[in-house]
Amino acid sequence: MKTAIYPGSFDPITNGHISILRRGLEIFDRVIVAVAVNPEKQGLFPIPERLDMIEEVIKDIPGASVDTFDGLLVDYVINQGSNVILRGIRALSDFEYEFQMALMNRKLSRAVQSVFLMTDYKWFYVSSTIIKEAAELGGDINGLAPASVARRLKEKFEANRKAAAEKKG
Ligand code: PNS
Numbered sequence: 001m002k003t004a005i006y007p008g009s010f011d012p013i014t015n016g017h018i019s020i021l022r023r024g025l026e027i028f029d030r031v032i033v034a035v036a037v038n039p040e041k042q043g044l045f046p047i048p049e050r051l052d053m054i055e056e057v058i059k060d061i062p063g064a065s066v067d068t069f070d071g072l073l074v075d076y077v078i079n080q081g082s083n084v085i086l087r088g089i090r091a092l093s094d095f096e097y098e099f100q101m102a103l104m105n106r107k108l109s110r111a112v113q114s115v116f117l118m119t120d121y122k123w124f125y126v127s128s129t130i131i132k133e134a135a136e137l138g139g140d141i142n143g144l145a146p147a148s149v150a151r152r153l154k155e156k157f158e159a160n161r162k163a164a165a166e167k168k169g
Helices: 015-024 047-058 073-079 092-108 128-136 147-168
Strands: 003-008 030-036 064-069 084-089 113-118
Touching (some): 003 015, 030 047, 047 147, 092 113
Parallel strands (some): 003 030
C-alpha cells in the first residue's frame, strides 16, 4: 500500500484540488488530503468546516481520506507511514514557491520525496483565493468548485455581510 500526503490550506477545496487528488490516486493506493493548521493564517473557513467540505466531496473517491495536521509537514508524512508529498502545480508563479518548499522539506528530511502533478488546463486559473474573491463579489463560481462548496461560500459571505451590517447598526 503506497500512501501519499496531499497537503494544503484547502480554504476551500476547489475542482483543481480534486483533479490532482484523483490523478494522484492513479499513482498511489491512498491519498490523504492533509489540511494544515496555520496559526498565522486564519483563512475564511475554520479548519472543521474545511474538513467537512472535503469529507463531503471525497466520500465517493476510493482511496481518498482527509485529515488535519500542525507542525512540520515532513514529520506528519513520516508519522502516517508515507514518504511522499503530493502537490499540484499550475503556472510559473507556482513553481518558485513549490521549488522552495520542496527544497526546504528535503533539507528537513531526506526520507520524504515531493511529487508534482501539472494541473489540467481546465483548472489552470483556478485557486481558492480567486474563487473566494469572485464569490464574495457575487460571481458565479459553479464548475470551479464542487456545488456544496459553492453553496457554503455563498452562505459564508452572506453571514459575514449580515454580521458586518449588524455591527454597523
Ligand atoms: O495550500 P498552501 O497554502 O499552498 O499549502 C502550504 C502548505 C500547507 C503545504 C505549507 O505551508 C506547509 O507544508 N506547512 C506545514 C509547515 C511546514 O512543514 N513548513 C516547513 C516546510 S515549507
